[in-house]
Amino acid sequence: MTTDTTIPSESIERSTNFSGELSNQASKIIRKYTLISGGTALVPIDFVDVVSSTAAQAMMVKELCDLYDVPYSDKMTTVAVWSAAGSIITKAITGVVSSIINQNRPGSSIDFSGAAVAGIYTAAVGEFYNLHLKEGGTLDTIEVSAFVDYFIDEIKKGDISMSTFTNPQSLINHLNI
Numbered sequence: 001m002t003t004d005t006t007i008p009s010e011s012i013e014r015s016t017n018f019s020g021e022l023s024n025q026a027s028k029i030i031r032k033y034t035l036i037s038g039g040t041a042l043v044p045i046d047f048v049d050v051v052s053s054t055a056a057q058a059m060m061v062k063e064l065c066d067l068y069d070v071p072y073s074d075k076m077t078t079v080a081v082w083s084a085a086g087s088i089i090t091k092a093i094t095g096v097v098s099s100i101i102n103q104n105r106p107g108s109s110i111d112f113s114g115a116a117v118a119g120i121y122t123a124a125v126g127e128f129y130n131l132h133l134k135e136g137g138t139l140d141t142i143e144v145s146a147f148v149d150y151f152i153d154e155i156k157k158g159d160i161s162m163s164t165f166t167n168p169q170s171l172i173n174h175l176n177i
Contacts, residue, residue: 022134025067030126033060038119042112050087053118057083057125061139064126068133075139082144083125090121124151 033056040052058080065072072079091114128150132142 022067026064026126026130026134029060029063029067030123030130033057033063033126034119034123037122038115041115041118047091049114049118050084050091053087053090053122054080054083057086057122060122060126061129064129064133065139070133070138072139079139086121086125087118090117093117093121124154 037053037056040056041049043049043052058076061079061083062072062076064070125147128147129142131150132146
């Protein structure tokens with residue numbers, strides 16, 4: 001006696017639609033916090049960008065965890081520390097990017113490099129967490145080295161480059177705005 005193990009096509013379609021809906025919701029979450037992080041980086045007060053990016057990234061990760069039904073509260077401190085460390089590193093990167101951009105644009109009064117770096121970094125953090133959680137990962141199984149590898153791969157693929165910071169259209173395309 002054999003049993004039919006065929007999955008009805010309606011179940012596959014429903015599952016695909018649900019997966020697509022989750023991806024759309026995740027994209028909206030990432031976009032929202034990317035804009036918040038980039039926007040607050042325009043405030044001309046030292047370290048407002050670091051504090052706001054840290055808060056935005058921690059809140060983004062919480063929303064992604066809620067979306068994928070992954071426990072968050074036990075790892076809230078770890079996420080905040082990682083976000084703060086990343087935000088401090090992006091602050092340093094902003095100084096380098098800003099000096100390169102300002103060499104090419106003497107007399108420019110507004111420097112958007114901090115907003116670009118904060119936005120790109122927050123988007124990369126969101127995309128990384130999204131992929132990890134979507135594939136069934138948890139905050140217990142996430143590793144800093146995996147994020148570093150992900151970020152380096154984004155640079156190697158050309159998704160993140162100097163033109164992402166210097167060309168407004170390239171930045172908008174990268175952030176899917």
